[in-house]
Amino acid sequence: MNNYHDGGEAILEAFRNLDVDYVISSPGSEWPSLWEAMARQKRDGTAGPVYMDCGHEILAVTMASAYTHITGRMQAVILHAGAGLMQGSMAVSAARAMETPMVVMSGESLGYGETEFEPGSQWYRNLSIVGGPQRLLEPVVKWAQQVPAPETLYESVVRAGELAQRNPRGPTYLCVSMETMMHEWLKPDALRKAPPSPKFQPIPDEIDKIAALIAHAECPLISVENAGPDRGAFDALVELAELMSIPVVEGQGAFFANFPKSHDLYMGTNINPFLEETDLALLVESRTPWYPPSNTPKNAEIVAIGINPLKSHMVYQVMNADHYLEGDVAATLRLLTEALRRLGIDATKMSERRARWRAKHEEWCEGLRAAADDSVDRDVITVPLLMKTLRDVMPAETSYVDETIVHSGAIRDHAMWDDSLSFFRAPSGLGQGLGYALGVKLAMPERNVVMTIGDGTFMYNPVVPAIAFADEHELPLLIIVANNAKYAAMQHTHDQFYPAGTSITTNDYYGVNIKGPKYEEAASMVGGYGKLVRNPADLEPALREALKSIQAGKTAILNVNMPDKGALR
């Protein structure tokens, strides 16, 4: 009916001016005005975002999230009413925890058929939310708002997008009534592009003070959690660590790859052996460097470096920092490196220090090598064997997305990466991995994307819509279900709390066992390769077939028997 410009055009124009690449939707009946605008955009050949539908809100949000982490570009997610918000809220909360800018929108009706406008009776019967849908997302977004009128719609969307990109970055939510979306909108003559969020960096005095601390420290240590996937930060961290021969420990809950693992200053993910000796701890984009929170390095000064070191979305966080350097991580690290160069480097001291850490790194590598060698003769498939085989089979340009639980620590250890785009893990809860992996593939279609996922976790994911989306948009994933036929994490905690309890003595567990269907057969929905892999000898050939499948554009699923109990970190 409407062929004039209405609220849908205002929203799309705002997305264009926010430089959004994708509008990712789990659709609902409030969106025809936006769809009309999309159709006009295509008909008229206007440059603007690509629209994509997917069958689950968690996919929409996690895809947008992953895409933004990799490209640095904010995206838009449109959901349905309050229902869609509730379905997607776990992923929105994770996007908040990952400080991901994102504009989330959904609609409502104001008149319920009592005005000239007929939204459909479902809005009266089912869909409305007391207090407005924004109440549902308020606790997990950084800003939630209703658009009051057609005249303020365009600027409200731009504002939501600009706010999302400001520090601390995070998702924002806008609710728009259908009445507003379908009201005439007169496009103002000159609409500006929304400028990107400015970067900021610490002032020179602060940099010089910390540079002097680093220069004088006998045993400095870097703990990094989420500096990747920003390649600038990744490279700047390498440069600083190399200049001063500082060992680098990665956080156990890191979302990204932060340092090249083959580098002789990479020390793995266990900070404990370093806590006693270090006299200067540099926490780079770090949320939870040690555990329990009071387990701080007692003899060290602590410097927190990051764009937003104090995370207001966390309930409890003990940094114990003596100093903060707040600002863009790449810029801050580069400034520190320059300041240290100006102070002068004691080359002999640095090369002695480097030699010491090289030996420690070699020790760490040796532990992994030994585990990998040992895995070859076992009669079960273990993480070291899986990761070794993946290294042998997969091309170098492969990114890993992990959503396993008891296998996750070993997967993080045994995955090898040397660039910032090789490893991703979204924070809890379960169900986000496949969407996240699709977002990684969307951002880097040239890369192979391997998803490692627990059998229980696979069931928590929207498997059918994920595989369908992968097929429709030619974003094939290689999915490896680490199948121990249980929620092993639950068993671990049960045994820990009740080591002589009835469950353990009678082998009668609750919340643990999974019968499990033939997960691998899900690949056949799209003509992809699926295989149950029981024995170590079958793993490599199956992986090679799976690689062929994704190279032909077809998602592959290996259902891999991995009975070992793993560990909880």
Ligand SMILES: Cc1ncc(C[n+]2csc(CCOP(=O)(O)OP(=O)(O)O)c2C)c(N)n1
């Ligand atoms: C949405 C959500 N529901 C429930 C949980 C609790 N939970 C944490 S780990 C886990 C078990 C996952 O099972 P699986 O993927 O098989 O991994 P395993 O424990 O066997 O290593 C569950 C249910 C969660 N983290 N998120």
Ligand SMILES: [Mg+2]
């Ligand atoms: Mg399991």
